[in-house]
Amino acid sequence: MTDMTGSPGPGVGTVAPVAPASAPGAADEEAARRWRLVLGRYAAEHLSVPGQDAGLERSLRYLYDREYAARGHRAGRGEHDQRPGRGGGTLDPSAVQGVDWTAMTWLGEAQKLFPRETFERMQVDAVGRYGLTELLADEAAVEALEPSRELATALLQVRGRLDERAAVGLRRVISKVVEDVVRRLRPRFMTAVGGRVDRSRRSMHRVARNFDWKRTVRANLGRLDAQGRVVVQDVRFSSRSKRALTWDVIVLVDQSGSMASSLLYSAVCAGILTGLPGIDVRLVLFDTSVVDMTHLAHDPVSVLLTAQLGGGTDIARAVRFAEQQVRNPSRTVVALVSDFEEGGSVSELLAAVRRLASSGVRLLGLAALDEAAEPAYDRGTAQRLAEAGMEVAALTPERFAEWLGEVLA
Template identity: 35%
Template sequence: MTISEQERQRRWRFILGDGGAESLGFALSGRDAQIDAALGALYETRGEGEEGAPERRGGLEASAPRVARWLGDIREFFPTSVVRLLQQDAMARLNLRQLLLEPEILQSVTADVHLVATLMSLRNLAPSRAKATMRQVVQQVVDELMHRLTQPLEQAVRGSLNRALRNNRPRPHEINWERTIRANLKHYQPAYKTVIAEHLIGYGRQQRQAVKEIVLCVDQSGSMATSVVYASIFAAVLAAIPALKTQLVVFDTAVVDLTDLLADPVDVLFATQLG
């Protein structure tokens, strides 16, 4: 058996679970057995449902210590992208949302936008002992997204504002001769006693003027939860650009202006009413 064939059988064994062990004739041991146990806790078939149909419900159940151990195991065995997918499946398949209100569980999860959206919908149910940890988890995700989004977003917005003030491809009647000459003095040619303009600078065209006031209107209904997270961070980045006036308004059955909270996107998220 080649290595590639062995790896193929190994992966099929993970997919099929205990039910595929006999048909494949492929046994797992060591670390692979631990990985299989972690997957089985979430996906393994246990018992029968109505009319004898298999009932896939996993083996985690509503035990905070057991879930905390399982979260630690999947972080050890799988890359972050897979961990996030497994966490989402656990919430959907095993109804573990309520366990997110336990501090020890919150400290064990791998945070992402979907988790933040879930926490925001549960925060009014959270006991006081869990609220500080909940805020730390939200802050972690916000910081990560701010780090990824701030620079490219600021560059795009500032570039748009600058293009509105300067026309770098002017028609003859649009040339700003004073600025063009100043910018090209280094290209003065003594032999010709003249300036040869390498770059022409024109007056900004009225129709290309950039928008300097932005109002973000965000639907905060439950189905839009992840979009609210991104929009809050987007608004906070825009609000930090002095040349822009940014407002954030959220709505469902009522309209709420959250502009005054834009200095801290975490405060914005905790002020929304997701659900």
């Protein structure tokens, strides 16, 4: 069995489970079936909906007819006649083939009808693209939503339009997503950043990150089996020493709308770092103003629910703020998470970066900090920052942990 990704409206994807075709005729029928689900009601004149697809059709229409309605489309005779003056009703997304569905009804049906990956995409469209935020006000609906980074990002972008009941549901969804990301990332940060390996001392803490393969091989070279293979009986682990001096890690995070995903991971990474020994974290969010969120850095959920996505960008102001916080330049890291679309003074930004770099501060400019690490950013400004002494990259959170580990070693 295979799945098909299609689009009932421009730029919108969905998946319908399909049966294997056994002959050319069956293949044509299957293709027609798929296209009918992709195109929606505007293909009704030429393509019919098979009986087994009635539920899929209702669910897709309830959500994606909103795309047509938002563009001013009206249904005339037979629902496909778009000629002026033909009359007819609008594409009312609340009335689906005579069934008075609510958002919660739709959610339950979609969850049953579609594969999990498709349902996750549809719920993101429902909340982020079509404004079905009433889902967040229903406890059962919140429990039915599949927590994902994409859903969390969409919710952060509509947070300012939610009422009090929906805001409670928003916190629950964001909390689930953050818990999942922290659970996955914390071991990586502990391995990469959690202390320097001291190979002169053996450790009784027998965990994978402390495994010393070189000393293990040397300790077992004299133990061979009949085939000449080394028999490992003495497994060695190295100790990790605490850092003699504390490192300051200053994380500056751009709050512009395009950075929503990176904001999520920046908050999580800062929260994890606050729990590691020998590291003092300062978390700063900025747009045209600068907000020091260090007091909440240990709580990524509160950081995300406080952030204000959108607005202008004054990177120079944020970097100057970080400059004022530097206590020991040779033991300070500044990580700037931004798309580098500077609305302030580029010359002042570059001057601040040069001062920090010449003082010994390690600077990393992150055009993206998320799982995709595929940024859209101002390449010109990024190039000039790199020339001024800032390392510029787009990293996954795991690679960011590795980079920090290399710097703090």
